[in-house]
Amino acid sequence: MMPRAIFLILLSAALFAGCSAEQFSEEEKRLIGQLRLSQLGPLPPDPSNAVADNPAAAAFGEALFFDTRLSGDGTVSCATCHLPDRQFQDDLALAQGVGVTDRRTMPLADVSHGQWFFWDGRKDSLWAQALGPLEDAREHAGNRTAFAHLVAAQYRQDYEGLFGPLPDLSALPEDASPLGTAQQQAAWATMDEDQRGEIDAIFANIGKVIAAFQRTVAHEETRFDRFAETLLAGHEPEGDAAFNSLEIEGLKLFIGKANCVDCHNGPRFTDDFFHNTGVPAVPGLPEDRGRAQAVDKVLADPFNCLGPYSDAKGEGCDELRFMVRDSHEFERAFKTPSLRGAASRPPYMHSGQIATLEDVIDQYSRAPEAPAGHSELRGVIFTDRGRAALIAFLKTLDGPLSVGGATR
Known part of the structure; x- marks a missing residue:
């Protein structure tokens, strides 16, 4: 029998x-x-x-991103759920603002490379996405005229430097919104069409500057990238760019037998599309049909690319104009998340249904039937080593982020 010390040395050398x-x-x-x-x-x-790539807009948007006054009770900012030191997400199964939501907070790095936003893609731009939580009763629980008054009182110079003079808001209610409480909706009804349009324009511009800031949040190079660049250059990886045998095996599984790369492809490890992978429903939460219930929402959104507050003016809105609108494949289909940094941000799936990467691999291995619609999974049998190898590879995708070009 081989002495244990020699065995461990040989195992370490192989690994x-x-x-x-x-x-x-x-x-x-x-x-x-x-x-x-x-x-x-x-x-x-x-x-x-x-103003998507205007530095002044990004600076204004960053200030708003961290301002808790952009909420109904003054306690919630965008950064409440999108924590900068946690990849701009919160590690919770369900996001928590003023209340508890039905879905997991998505990280923000490089999201502006995508076409659709939220887990179901119900928004077609990053700025339109930023508006949704501001009025959601469980997230910021704010309202449009309150936001406009805040901008006029605290950010007038920043706003007017980008968008021109603010209208006179002195005669408008402090709290009014078409989506707020009954009192806020009643106050909104007292405003005339021009006043509503002025407030909606300010509201849209708030989203646009927040998006300008979010566009500066990007992934930085990881161990995988250093490994891949060296490999493709035909050199022997050295230092932290060198993969051990388990990481190499995991990479081979990822792009091969495990079929992960079918959906997690490209530099962001996502195809930015929607898939039903048989993820279980969460007991106690309302039915969530995913993309199937979002298509009508994005088409009806007054802040979409074809809407009156879009700067595209009908041009360059091909994704919205020609998107697939009716597909049985959309039932309980959710957006493919990026896998960059995913190893260190459990839990997983759109409502945090799966606790660990090991459990995620088991889900894809078992390929259970979907609660509704048709799952795309085609079960893959993994050995214990195969599971460990995939996880080892996924950990090589962890790395720093940059914000405004500075690494954090």
Whole structure:
């Protein structure tokens, strides 16, 4: 029998053996190359937001992002759920603002590379997405005229430097909104059409500057990226770029047998589309049909790309104009999240139904039937080592973020 000390030395040597390009086929290297952060490219323009890439707008948006006065009770800001030191999410199964929501907080890094926002894609721009929580009774629980009064009192110079003079708000109710409490809706009804339009324009512009700030939140290079760049250059990875045998095995599973790359593809490890993966419903929460219930919402949204507050003026709104509107595949289909940083932000899925990465792999291995609609999963059998290998690889996707070009 081999002495235990010698066995451990040999095991360690095998586990931390270096990687050579010959370990990967040309097809595997092609797939790995597509996942590198360097392939992400510049931010796509947002024609619906004229200040999307304006530094002054980003600075104004950052101030609003952290301002708890942008809520009904003065205790909730965007950063309440989108914590900068936790990848701009909150580690909770269900987001908590003024109350508790039905879904998990999504991280913000590089989200502006996508086309649809929220887990169900009910918003078609980052600025329209930013508006939703502000009036949601469980999140910020605020209202439109209150936001306008706050901007006029505290941020007039910032606002007018970007959008021109604010209208006279002195005759408007302190609290009014078409989506607020009964009293706020009644106050909104007392306002004439021009007044409502002025408030809606201010409200839209609040979303636009918050989006300008969010567009500056980006992923930084990870161990995987350093490994992939070295591998594709034909060199032997060194230092933290060197993968051990378990990480290599996990990468091979990810792009091969496990089929993860089918949906988690590209430099952000997401296809930005919607899939039913048989995720269980959460007892006690309302039925959640995912994308199936969101298509009508994005079409009816007055703040969408084709709406009166969009700077696109009907141009450059092809995603909205030509989106798939009726598909049985949308039933309980939710947006594919990015896997960058995912290893360190449990729980998982749209309502935090799955606690650990091990449980996620078991879900994909068992491929259970969906509570509604049709699951796309095709069960994969994993050994214990295979599970460990996938998790080891996913941990190589953890890395820092940058905000406004500065690493955090």
